[in-house]
Amino acid sequence: MTGLLPAALGGFALGLGLIVAIGAQNAFVLERGLVRNHVLAVVLVCSLSDALLIAAGVAGLGNLITGAPGAVRFVTFAGAAFLYAYAFLALRRAFDRNALAVRGGRLMSRQAALATVLALTFLNPHVYLDTVVLLGSLSARYGTGAEKAAYAGGAMAASLVWFAALGYGARLLAPLFRKPAAWRVLDLCIAAVMAALATGLLVSGG
Known part of the structure; x- marks a missing residue:
């Protein structure tokens, strides 16, 4: 018998290892944390989305994904298109002096922030492969x-801990981001990450 605590710790460690990797979700949560814009809502949506997918995976729904290549291909191309669009916006913002100088230019409505994080989550086939499969x-x-259940709970807890730490810990970097140059570097990094992820999706999905 494995035991509940080892199962929970195993789920936590594996979940954290998968989530901490640089990705679209993390970049968006970091950005919302830096401008202190709907951080709690974004963190909760990320964590609850992961929890839903983890529960589905533990319940045995991974076979549906591996058995539906057409659906995976659709999500792959839709996700790549969205990530390229997000990369373009970040790149354009990097060279927009008004966006760099004014924090308000980076604020989003709650609906827009949640719609964006949901798209970054559910239009990324790697999310399904990591969590469900x-x-x-x-x-x-x-x-x-x-x-x-303990294993799933540990993985869900890892998601909540990581996104909360990323979203609320971002404010520790606030002094650095008082300079427009720091925002330019961040936007360029976000653009590069999103474009690389989109390209990776197309290569792996093609």
């Missing part, structure tokens, strides 16, 4: 329902 399939090593 990978985390879900590895739950098979835990024999009992209670152990699987």
